[in-house]
Amino acid sequence: MPANALASYESECASCHMAYPPALLGEQSWKNVMSGLNKHFGTDASVDPKIQTEITSWLLKNAATRQKYSEIAPDDRITKTTWFIREHDEVRPDIWKRAGVKSPSNCGACHSDAAKGTFSENNIQIPSK
Ligand code: HEC
Ligand code: HEC
Structure with a gap:
């Protein structure tokens, strides 16, 4: 930010x-x-x-x-940009639908420091369900 x-x-x-x-x-x-x-x-x-x-x-x-x-x-979405899709190609489709994630737009579900604008690989924790 x-x-x-x-x-x-x-x-x-x-x-x-x-x-x-x-x-x-x-x-x-x-x-x-x-x-x-x-x-x-x-x-x-x-x-x-x-x-x-x-x-x-x-x-x-x-x-x-x-x-x-x-x-x-596309569709005014960060989550539909080429870079977003490429950076997240290892996230399996079913992971995006987990209750703890809900939507790719919900950055903070996995990026613990998203609110500070930090998306580093060191601060990622994918909800297990
Ligand atoms: C009344 C609720 C609401 C408010 C207030 C709101 N948004 Fe949103 N916004 C949404 C919803 C719902 C989505 C779609 C989220 C999803 O698909 O999970 C969204 C998505 C977005 C996205 C795309 C996220 C993506 O998928 O890449 C952007 C960018 C965005 N909003 C910007 C803004 C901006 C700028 C403002 C303030 C002017 C704002 N929003 C205020 C409800 C809101
Ligand atoms: C389901 C969990 C999840 C969600 C939700 C998610 N991400 Fe990610 N994100 C990841 C994973 C996993 C990576 C890949 C990290 C790696 O390269 O090892 C990543 C990588 C990134 C990177 C590249 C980081 C780097 O240092 O290379 C950025 C930037 C990023 N995400 C931004 C976002 C934004 C912005 C949102 C919300 C609009 C978002 N992410 C939503 C899991 C998620």
Whole structure:
């Protein structure tokens, strides 16, 4: 996570899931996410227009710069990017469905330090069920 944390990002974007680190999606993908909040993965995640502008500009400022993470994410999902799929190719399909995991989007189920934006191999513990 960037050092210049944004309070509204924590309050508006980390209630249903963790605050995804801005550097895991490119600018265009964040624009796509932020312009479709009223229809956000089957839910309404709309925010006040002023807050929306504030969050969008913070996300764009801190979006991925490395080419690896900058591709336009299919369905606005980090979990559908090429790099995500490649990094997780050793995770068997049934593991994603375990009750302790629920969804690939639930990074913190396996990455113990996900909330801090750390995904290192040394901090991974896959729930056994
Ligand atoms: C009302 C609940 C809710 C709020 C508030 C919310 N989201 Fe989400 N978000 C979801 C759901 C549900 C999913 C899909 C999760 C899944 O498939 O397990 C999701 C998924 C995502 C994904 C894709 C994760 C993946 O699979 O790669 C991104 C990116 C995202 N949200 C960003 C945001 C941002 C930015 C905000 C704040 C403006 C926000 N969300 C606020 C419910 C919410
Ligand atoms: C079911 C458990 C699980 C979930 C959920 C999960 N990951 Fe992973 N992740 C792994 C495993 C296992 C690896 C491979 C580690 C290795 O290379 O040995 C990995 C690798 C990674 C890597 C590469 C780490 C490195 O140092 O090479 C990143 C980045 C990453 N995950 C991000 C995410 C993000 C972001 C999410 C949520 C959107 C997520 N992961 C969800 C298990 C998971």
